[in-house]
Amino acid sequence: MYAYVGGNPIMWVDPLGLQNAPPGMTRTETGGLAVDFRYWLNRALEALALPISAPVAAAVQARSFYDMRRDNTKFNDKYFHCVANCQSSRAAGSTAACAVAGAREDSQDLIERHHEDRQADEAANAFGRNGASEGGSCQQQCSQFIVDGINPRYLPGGQ
């Protein structure tokens, strides 16, 4: 059912339906699958850089979650989750952003948070990380999660 995202709809999305190969693979001219070495090289470099990039991702995400709490609008959390992961992916790479976001979700499970909230949070996190490679601001990339009442300073075009 989730073959279009490599069987992992949490980590990957294909909103435009244009992907024709799972992550880390590419299609050859004859239609076969081949390993995408550039993808795996980037992943390996990101993993090696984790001791430095993870704190950077954590700092960027902490800033966004501080904004979320300061804004304090009901149901605003998915928007700020998305923006936090988009911005930290751009600052530190998606591997570090994913590691920090995953560890944060793990830590929140310790306070008996509900499972459906975690799934929704992780979907917003993944959407933000995938949007990081697109053009435009992270606020624009995450605009589908905007709810009424969020302070305009945190919205696309805000200061």
Add this chain to the structure above:
Amino acid sequence: MRWSARRIALPALFAVALSGCLDRSDHYDDINDARANHVFEKGWLPDMLPASTYDLKVITTVEDSTGRGRFRFDSKDYRAFSSNLSPYNSVMSKDDRDNKSIEQLLAKGYEAHTYSSSRGDWVFLCNPREAICEFFVW
């Protein structure tokens, strides 16, 4: 790789983990103070509290969009206020702490009402004699 990456991220994690999941507590002198601070606009209370509302306390957990609190009002406004609410139908919050509080207030004889809108579901537990209501939202 996923778990080892998380272990590397852990030292930097605590600030992130604590940045969204803590409760936030706010106090407002009266309904105009609450309105000026966008409490209704941000979805934590419906904008239909008694005009005489004062001493309003709102505790919110933005990470899971739950909230709780209490307010006082002039007792003569209670009937008009409660007429806008529905009878309590045993609806339960997604926060177990709030459900325990609701049960305790019911046991004390508080009058229970509910209210629903696109912004959420509320339970109001009120003591008309003391002119105080406690509320829970999710």
